[in-house]
Amino acid sequence: MKEAEIRRLLAANLLCVFSVILTAVVPAFFWDGFTVLGTHLVWLCICSVCVSTLSIILHLVLKPNLSPKRSSFVHKISRFLKCCMYFFMSCILFHAIIVLYGAPLIESVTETFLFAVLLSTFTTLQCLCMLGPNIQAWIRVFSKNGAMSIWESSLQITTMCSILGAWFGAFPIPLDWDRPWQVWPISCSLGATFGYMAGLIIAPLWIYWNRKQLTYKSR
DSSP: OOHHHHHHHHHHHHHHHHHHHHHHHGGGGTSTTOOTTTTHHHHHHHHHHHHHHHHHHHHHHHOTTOOSSOOOHHHHHHHHHHHHHHHHHHHHHHHHHHHHTTOOSSTTHHHHHHHHHHHHHHTHHHHHHHHOSOHHHHHHHTSTTOOOSHHHHHHHHHHHHHHHHHHHHTTTTTSTTOOGGGSTTHHHHHHHHHHHHHHHHHHHHHHHHTTTTOOOOOO
8 A cells, every 4th residue: 555645644634634724714704703602504515515626626636536538428328316315315315314313494594404415414425425326336446345446445434424523513402501513503513523534534544553554455
């Protein structure tokens, strides 16, 4: 395993972490009264758009899973439309799962959907950028010993950390502390965000620490 590839992964992940931090800081210079807690829905939109844009740009520049086969323009358009459809379906699915886990069904629909979009950005979009609209590849990557590159190992870690972060973020909501960050879905979205950022930092460090044990084989 080349250490240069691990450094590329670390640089890309740190750039993603930095972009998330900027979404909480930069808008305050242009929007009076902007705060992550006070204008949380706006921040959810900004964070989702910024992370999505940067993820797509990094994928186009770094090309971690570049296929040796050349595809036609029609195939690329079809692939793009499938990715858009998969992302939208992911938002709907996450929304349904969140409601099943106790989120308000009728009230706070906008809040729940934007939280679902954020979760899809941290998980599904990353899978689409890395693997494309290939469900079999998704199943392979998230199965035991299924990763075929350090980028796919990083995808595993960041996805799991994002979902776990959102899950842990739900624990403080029912407590009677009356804190502003207990309003739905602030603690869950912050938990998912911190989990995503933690996964981005942990992934390259874990891969570097276990580089001698990790072996990636083509399948």
